Amino acid sequence: MHQDWIWGLVGGLMIGAGAGVFLLINGRIMGASGIIGGLIDGSGRDTVSERIAFLGGLVAVPPLLVPLYRNVDTHVSHTIWVLILAGLLVGTGTRIANGCTSGHGVCGISRFSLRGIVATAFYLLGGALSLVVFRHILGVI
Amino acid sequence: MRNFFAFLSGGLFGAGLLVAGMVDSAKVQGWLDIFGNWDPTLAFVMGGAVGVMFFVWIFASKREKSVLGSPMPGPFPRLVDRNLVLGSLLFGAGWGLAGLCPGPAMGSLSFNGWEGWLFIIAMGVGMALAPRVKGWLSVFDRSTLEVPPCENIPEEERALARDSRAPAR
Numbered sequence: 001m002h003q004d005w006i007w008g009l010v011g012g013l014m015i016g017a018g019a020g021v022f023l024l025i026n027g028r029i030m031g032a033s034g035i036i037g038g039l040i041d042g043s044g045r046d047t048v049s050e051r052i053a054f055l056g057g058l059v060a061v062p063p064l065l066v067p068l069y070r071n072v073d074t075h076v077s078h079t080i081w082v083l084i085l086a087g088l089l090v091g092t093g094t095r096i097a098n099g100c101t102s103g104h105g106v107c108g109i110s111r112f113s114l115r116g117i118v119a120t121a122f123y124l125l126g127g128a129l130s131l132v133v134f135r136h137i138l139g140v141i
Numbered sequence: 142m143r144n145f146f147a148f149l150s151g152g153l154f155g156a157g158l159l160v161a162g163m164v165d166s167a168k169v170q171g172w173l174d175i176f177g178n179w180d181p182t183l184a185f186v187m188g189g190a191v192g193v194m195f196f197v198w199i200f201a202s203k204r205e206k207s208v209l210g211s212p213m214p215g216p217f218p219r220l221v222d223r224n225l226v227l228g229s230l231l232f233g234a235g236w237g238l239a240g241l242c243p244g245p246a247m248g249s250l251s252f253n254g255w256e257g258w259l260f261i262i263a264m265g266v267g268m269a270l271a272p273r274v275k276g277w278l279s280v281f282d283r284s285t286l287e288v289p290p291c292e293n294i295p296e297e298e299r300a301l302a303r304d305s306r307a308p309a310r
Contacts, residue, residue: 008182011161012189018153020197027207032244053144057151075167089235091267097228110194126233127173
């Protein structure tokens, strides 16, 4: 669809606004992997309620907007090993690199952080290679 | 109050992901599929979000504290190291495989059924395992094999070592 990029831009502005609220009002970096990871490894012990509130908004608000859409296509994989392997890779990788698309990407690139830019370059490379291997060579996705 | 604005921020993030179509894993994979049917939408999403945050950072740099009084984040680490590069490669591989990264995986949880939950659980396990995997990666780090120079040994420990060598009277 040729209008996708407009909605992409509008959605991107909203994501930026969410990150801006979290930074200016709460004084925190909006990084999804850090917010979740801090709950799992206990490093976010002092900010548990704030983390849960953020994740609550992230999970609960999208379905409230669904009446505005006819249907939401997610195309999530139904293959069990794909979901498990991908989840393990995403969880491990984001915690080792200390950030994901929201932390390193949205919040890092926008302040010209070298770490954010390098991380983004390498997860894009990893993603492109993943598509080459799993889609074009192995044909499993 | 902090929780209210955290919820609002998460809500804006989730709503933005839905509007942008980033809850659709096929669209995300389309962006990464540069040798297939490439979909540039994610560049506009990233551009929009980074554009807003560029101005937010300018504004934030003039403030000592956030609106609710907590200190602004930072100073940030500046070191580009092995963990940053290898961790990002692993993350990217998983991102491409399922078309999900942590934010959209949470945002689309209510549409994804058991598949979405399975991914989130595996992601949580991966996060819990990350310190161990980080340890495995350190086999590449030659500096761990070197003995630290004695200037790095704290004075108390050196004094202790001196005392234990002193002849008993």
